[in-house]
Amino acid sequence: MTNNELKEQLIATVGLLGVDGVGPTKYHRLVRTFGSAQAVLEAPVAQLAEVKGMSEEIALRIQAVDLTEARQTASRIVQLGWRVTALGEADYPTLLAKINCPPPVLFWQGELPEPDDQMVAIVGTRRATEQGLAFARELAAGLVGAGLLVVSGMAEGIDSAAHTGALDSGGRTIAVWGSSLDHLYPPSNRSLAERIRSQGALVSEYLPDTRPDKATFPQRNRIISGLSQATIVVQAGKRSGALITAAHALEQNRELFAVPGSPRSRSSEGTNELIKHGAALLTTVQDVFEALPRLRDQVQVKAARSQPDITATEKNLIDHFRAGPLQIDQLSRIANLAVPELMELLLALELKGIVREVSGKRYMLSDNYL
Numbered sequence: 001m002t003n004n005e006l007k008e009q010l011i012a013t014v015g016l017l018g019v020d021g022v023g024p025t026k027y028h029r030l031v032r033t034f035g036s037a038q039a040v041l042e043a044p045v046a047q048l049a050e051v052k053g054m055s056e057e058i059a060l061r062i063q064a065v066d067l068t069e070a071r072q073t074a075s076r077i078v079q080l081g082w083r084v085t086a087l088g089e090a091d092y093p094t095l096l097a098k099i100n101c102p103p104p105v106l107f108w109q110g111e112l113p114e115p116d117d118q119m120v121a122i123v124g125t126r127r128a129t130e131q132g133l134a135f136a137r138e139l140a141a142g143l144v145g146a147g148l149l150v151v152s153g154m155a156e157g158i159d160s161a162a163h164t165g166a167l168d169s170g171g172r173t174i175a176v177w178g179s180s181l182d183h184l185y186p187p188s189n190r191s192l193a194e195r196i197r198s199q200g201a202l203v204s205e206y207l208p209d210t211r212p213d214k215a216t217f218p219q220r221n222r223i224i225s226g227l228s229q230a231t232i233v234v235q236a237g238k239r240s241g242a243l244i245t246a247a248h249a250l251e252q253n254r255e256l257f258a259v260p261g262s263p264r265s266r267s268s269e270g271t272n273e274l275i276k277h278g279a280a281l282l283t284t285v286q287d288v289f290e291a292l293p294r295l296r297d298q299v300q301v302k303a304a305r306s307q308p309d310i311t312a313t314e315k316n317l318i319d320h321f322r323a324g325p326l327q328i329d330q331l332s333r334i335a336n337l338a339v340p341e342l343m344e345l346l347l348a349l350e351l352k353g354i355v356r357e358v359s360g361k362r363y364m365l366s367d368n369y370l
Contacts (some may be wrong), residue, residue, distance in 0.1 A: 012037035015070035083108040083129035099226040103205035121151040121228040123242040124158025132235040137165030142285035143169020147299040173200040178217035180210035184331040221245040230255035236270030257282035325364035
């Protein structure tokens with residue numbers, strides 16, 4: 001598409017999404033029926049009203065859309081410096097596109113993840129214990145250390161701890177907002193939002209001037225789980241919003257983990273209940289990779305691609321370590337290499353940060369390649 005075509009597409013999308021009564025579900029039904037947002041806006045009222053879930057009242061609103069306001073909104077989005085990606089475009093997150101009701105459009109500030117970036121969500125209660133906050137930070141640090149991105153909702157409590165753990169470890173993190181990107185919530189997280197913007201991305205599906213309310217947060221939770229290969233609930237009470245994210249993860253056929261807690265702790269009532277009903281119990285980062293071995297493979301492939309100076313021989317050695325640590329003699333036999341040559345190769349891989357030596361003269365993949 002040309003820049004002008006993309007602009008007109010954004011204007012039509014903004015115009016349709018701005019109609020009272022047209023949410024993501026109705027938007028998708030309408031676009032599937034008529035082919036594009038522009039075609040929906042040009043459709044007769046009678047045809048619009050025939051679409052499932054539509055009423056004549058909403059159809060009349062659609063036909064009466066004044067694109068002047070949509071053009072002003074689109075111009076404001078550009079002025080705010082938001083990056084925009086629509087469903088169907090190459091930079092739209094692949095996993096998110098597969099959920100039942102993906103956002104028609106996403107607004108970003110920061111750095112978009114690459115198509116092969118792998119993400120895991122960490123969510124939990126705002127009323128977390130000190131132990132829960134510390135574990136969330138530790139867990140996020142372990143995940144980014146293994147080459148993953150951490151996704152959360154930037155709420156106080158567990159969400160903020162997860163973002164902070166990722167950032168403090170030099171990793172990337174994505175915060176999905178329950179408001180538009182021009183309405184920071186909570187206001188106390190302003191400095192955290194700035195850090196995420198420079199070391200990850202702030203994401204929202206909401207048009208400018210959308211304030212957070214009781215409806216927007218549950219809706220945004222499907223994006224948190226939808227972006228992610230797995231969702232981890234660290235602490236959650238019986239009515240925590242994190243349980244909504246957990247339900248979305250199951251509905252989206254994504255892996256769900258919960259961190260166990262004391263039966264006497266209100267902040268663990270929800271997580272303990274999740275485990276009772278089938279969520280995988282999590283106590284370490286390694287639990288994620290044991291439940292999702294394909295995730296380890298995907299991270300390793302991306303890590304290998306980022307090392308253009310790896311030779312074919314070194315690549316073969318890296319593959320041998322996937323089963324676990326190996327002693328020099330074992331590796332020499334498996335790789336059919338003489339020990340002196342093998343030691344030179346291992347030294348080169350150590351310098352590149354790919355393998356490390358452990359006790360008993362054994363070698364294993366470094367944390368970034370686990």
